[in-house]
Amino acid sequence: MPELFWEDFVEGDVKTFGSHTVTEAEIIDFARQFDPQPMHLDHAAGAASMLGGLAASGWHSCAIMMRLICDGFLLRAAGMGSPGVTETRWREPVHPGDVVTLRRTILESRTSKSRPEMGLVTFRFELLKTGGTVAVDQVVVVMFGRRNPGARLA
């Protein structure tokens, strides 16, 4: 049984979750499989690029953030999926040795008229590096089951 339902996500709440040290091996592994651009595979190519050194694919940064979201709260929640991401900004590169954490801000919470068993929560997720620099900034809508479903409208 999930512990967290739609009612547990309150507008304005800000929390940080988890920690992950990004390694050179995982940056290169991800890039080989999904994003084999030279700056994600090779130190010299990274240094010559706008990223200033070997750096994770932007999709790898998003995937690392998703793991922090799962471990932080989503796996304990009555999540019902997401229709998509409103916006993703890659603000700063993620390099080997960076320690990243998740900051979650609840921007909006609303019920669904057509589906009274669920509610929608709009989150801002930020992947923070040591010192608080924002590497990835993302706005996402997630659907959650309600602890107390609303009445279905006629």
Place this chain on the structure above:
Amino acid sequence: MPELFWEDFVEGDVKTFGSHTVTEAEIIDFARQFDPQPMHLDHAAGAASMLGGLAASGWHSCAIMMRLICDGFLLRAAGMGSPGVTETRWREPVHPGDVVTLRRTILESRTSKSRPEMGLVTFRFELLKTGGTVAVDQVVVVMFGRRNPGARLA
């Protein structure tokens, strides 16, 4: 030397690229590492979810699309990175056995006043399943080097 520069991306152009058959093993591998929600790990949990069966993490679908982008044209181009993704919509789940391809539409192309050596291209990338169903729909801005850099403004 890159073959493709900013000048080669023409507004209105629509092309499809590549093909990839998504396997159960890769869906589960990605989910174990980055998105261990039950519907991405287990057939029964997937069938009980809104996804209607074991289905790839939305981030996995984005990563598969990135690989098709790389192999389709990006690795041959003077790419200079991307500031981010304007919008990502996960429209349909990606299941084991789905054969996916990339459709690229060039929405907008413009030069950069502050950086005459580069231009910006706005793409719509769609991950299509067999039969043309859109699984992922994304709008992304990518920076490219210019074959013929503009004059730097005083």
